[in-house]
Amino acid sequence: MSDASIALLEVLDRDDHVRHYLPISSWPVRVGRAIDNDLVLDDAHIAAHHFSVDSDEAGVFVRVGETVNGLRADGRHLGAGQRSAVGERPLRLDAGDSHLRLRLLEHALEPELPLRAPRSVWHAAGPTTVAGLLVLASLLFGTWLDQDPDDLTRALASVLVAALTAGVVWCAGWSLVTKIFTRRSRFWWHVRVLLFGVLAIEFAGAAANLLAFSLSWPAISDFGFVYTYAIAAAMLYFHVLALEPRRPQRMRAMAVGMFIAGTSLSLWFNHQNRDQFGEELYMTHLFPPALRVAPAVDTATFVKGLAPLKATLDDKAKKRDSGGGDEAMVDEE
Template identity: 75%
Template sequence: MIGLLEVLDRDEHVRHYLPIASWPVRAGRAIDNDLVIDDPHIAPHHFQVDADESGVFVLVGDTVNGLRVGGKRFDAGQRIAVGDTPLRLAVGESHLCLRLASHPVQAELPLHTPHSLWHAAWPTLAAFVLVLAALLFSTWLDTDPDEWTRALGSTLVAALTAGLAWCAGWSLLSKIFTRRSHFWWHVRVLLLGVLAIDVAGAATRLIAFSLSLPVVSDFSFVLSYAIAAAMLYFHVLGVEPRHPARMRAVAVGIFLAGTALSLWFNLQNRDQLGEELYMNHLFPPALRLARPVDSDRFVRGLAPLQSRLDEKAKKRDAGGDGPGGDED
């Protein structure tokens, strides 16, 4: 055997392969090929692999779709030289790999098998406990003592239901496209993402309070959107592992679009790009690092607001001068 022509699944596993004992080797949809590929976007005789004095090459056959190698399209009649490494071919909606006997075999990858069930479960359990603690604490802060038990029960039920439905939906997509559910992968992605968003929100509020920089918490939603986009990327990676670069581009695009829309809505609703009209979170005074401002200096700092308030008052008065606006 001088080579293998492998047909790959979406998760890069080999679906089936053709041992090559001599050249040429033909591939396509017709049954007289050496490798028959059931793909409606593949021509009856789509390509062949052959060799001459210059080496092994792939010759594109009579096809309108051509084939792609490394993102570059090759049309009918063109040749692609096979180098010193396996050649990946995108043919129609199928993906193939041509491996020659002279190609080096990649090193064996270590198998990340946990030593016990505890070693496999403890990261997920730790993330779950931290997320649960953050949920309990936020519910305790936002609820009256008399209503805390009822609010806690409804919050836990809603959070667990939403989390399980979210992970189950992603697991179903993974099962459809990769034949593996990756359920615990999606659970870990969700828990770590929610925990990261909580930590980022608390950190930005603390920095804003300690250093008297309200702009940090005013734009904390940008950091939350970045974490959410990273969550989406890792979820999609369990569904489409073949194109990580493309998935990263999609996640970045969603992040930029979400951030731009939030900035635009804030500008329309609040006449400012930030999310908060004022810093409404207070921490223990011992955590305050910024120097205090005396009352006289604070009042002088409010002087520039006078012109803005007068301008808004004039606009409001001008809006009431229309028909029916003056009842004198």
């Protein structure tokens, strides 16, 4: 750009990276599809003379030409003939499927961002390595608890191979999509998102079970799937953020929508299958008695508390017997 330039009109790609720019040394500047414009855009949704940038006593402004689609200036829609002043910051312009940014000489530059280079190999790979080892230990420990000693070796090998294969395929798939859209794979970013997400799910599940047992509040573990969906939605947000780093609000809205949809469906299916919104029919997680915080209940009080359950079970039994009688009548006919 020459010393006489007073502004710069940049053409941006979908990631807001500068694809092309036009140095401006005098006003007005015209933009459109016609070849007599100062900046020619090959976009079927842009008019021959779509808009122009000019100045007067009040300052620099953008004026929309004869177009049916109009122009968006910093998100505000402008119709044909309308104008918008350029403020103290670069002006984002969206015309058709094209994205532009107008920068004036007096616009202040954003401060330089420091490179996020790790201080050492440990700072680069240490957290990921520790998270991977913790996930692996959690999976192997759960397998050791669930399996018989005779089948333990085979089960541990199967879990190890399945976990590594699934993790590599998952992260490689996200990396491929990220590479296609942003030209950077960011493989280790997706690995960290997966590992820390799995650790968070394991920790949330264990904490919910422990609290439910300690406080004798089964609802904490009964609705454990809600915590899982919340963490999965956060994982999805950070995965997709690698694809659209400049649209975090849209990505957050998508993650919240997925969380609400998943939770709602689980609540509906639980109610349809078990006549309750929770997931567990009874608390199945036992911990050492020393961890109990809730006061102990004597046998008489416990049996007395089961009295309301008898009416519910009798009602279900009557409904089942009534259905069986109807089926028998149909068979006899």
